[in-house]
Amino acid sequence: MPRLNGSSRRDMLKITAILSGAAAMPQAQAQESIATDFRRYAADMREPDLVVGLWPEGRMPGGPVPDIRETIDDQTDNSGLRYRVAEHVTRPTLAYFAPANPTGASVLILPGGGYSRVGIDREGYETARWFNAQGVAAFILRYRLPADRWGGGALVALQDAQRAMRLIRAGGKWSVDPKRVTVLGGSAGGHLAISLCVKVYERTYPVIDAVDRLLARPDGAILLYPVVSMGAGDSAAVTGSKLALLGANPTPGEIAAWSFDQRVPGITPPIFLAHAVHDRVVPVAHALALFGAVRGSGGEIDMHLFEDGAHGLGLRGDPAWPMSDWPNLARRWQVRNGLA
Template sequence: MRIGDTTSRRAMLKGAALATGSAVIAARAQTAPGGGFLTFAQDTREPDLVLPLWPEGRMPGGPVPAITERIDDQTDNAGLRYRVAEHVTRPTLAYFAATNPTGASVLILPGGGYSRVGIDREGYEAARWFNAQGVAAFVLRYRLPADRWGGGALVALQDAQRAMRLIRAGGKWSVDPKRVTVWGGSAGGHLAMSLCVKVYDRTYPAIDAADRLLTRPDGAMLLYPVVSMGAGAHTGSKLALLGPDAAAADAAAWSFDQRLPGITPPIFLAHAVHDRVVPVDHALALFGAVRGSGGAIDMHLFEDGAHGLGLRGDPAWPMSDWPNLARRWQQRNGLA
């Protein structure tokens, strides 16, 4: 679909038909072995609308590095599409309209180690799942600190804050501004936690009325998140976010493994014990930090699982059922 402020009638009708199809898929997923979540990866529904995040000429975080945005379009071993964005210069917000909307919404922040950002896995596929539950979904393609923007580590958070404000502002969609959850995997989970913790950080000057709205999500769902930039950090994410010579103070400022301010929203956390990319110690540290601040966190640890599984996990793994666990958590917290 072309990036822009309007959607053709034909595209809208096609989107409605696909959304209806998603409801059928959701019903099947509830009874299929392992939840049948792979059907949402096999679905080909694209966003109903894709919007530029910033008005022309008003994007903060410059100067822009000498890079060219590109999409790495591959197919994984199971024959599923696996697109990844690199060198993002024009961040966008992709909107997936919900089937039988409840008013709830979710901002999806795919992972990629702050040097790439996923599109399908941890992105569009999760959006289709949430849509089938009546939740409007927004997938953010954010700028990558690895590209060494003038704004440094802040550029991804600038994009995430702006996205949260645009969702609440509405206009082209109607959602309950008090039921906006953030979902993030891996480095996207770190960015989601940044939204939850850096609530009072004004990372850019206000551009319009939307920038007067709150950036704190009403809940956070985290899969195998990067948490610490200090000892035991995920090397790739730390290098991309802070560079090769990160000062201890900078690493501490972007770590969430110590006592946190008592402003974090309720958190859902899932991680595999034998994650080979981001150690489970990150999840354990986050759990301790949130509990130490008096916050609410549901943590699910699984013996079998994989980093970056999204909705493509082995149906035999209990971890692959995370969407149903997250759904019940949303309902319990009034976020569904």
């Protein structure tokens, strides 16, 4: 992670956060109106139009399969909104939300959960409904969790993400522009999304069928408060993601292979990055490190830092927070990059 002295780092964060917050929504009334509208998609009960399995029967890589049973923890948050989380995923799936007025663009959504759980509603289905309203086809991946200690180790989630990108481009049950597929990830899902962008040429599993001849690199990435580095000395939550992904005693090589705080390949797609300065789960230093790594490689990245915000807010942020307007900021970024 890059280091700044205390005063210069605070000054930089304060200035950047103020600029992002001011640019996002200048009027408190408009902030409340937009954020309330976002919550409408969180309260919506619409389920996917289609759910498909990722892998042909008996051909899923990453085995042997651990002795686990897939479960859904179904609860509600403090606002009364549904908050389902999948645990011990044994059958990874792709849930498809079809837009009423499709533009041809699509988004693959990778919810967070520390690589030990994966969200369904928050950062998942509700975000898909919002993208649908913009004409964008949305796909939510329920990926396998390295914490369950699959034979494939840390690779199993990336195997699922690569296969999902290829299935989206292959079409058949849906029709999308294969050159306008964005990936969106939050927290550990953000780490998985970065992995998908960076490990473009890594063949994580043998070719199974014609789908696996297609590119797995997304055309753009929206990253929300992502885990970036698996290095030591971080928050408890990041340490938990590291333990889930790499186990108790990873080698320096394994840590480096799954950390993106140094230089990254110039082949990474354009990136939109949003993070709260006072995120108590994933420190904002992760966002700063990724920004430096991407810029150092000559890549494109739009970084938005916010003084007020929260980790894992999805579409449920406080209406007073400019960070709650991240979907509109991301939408404008998509339009500018031809991804909408």
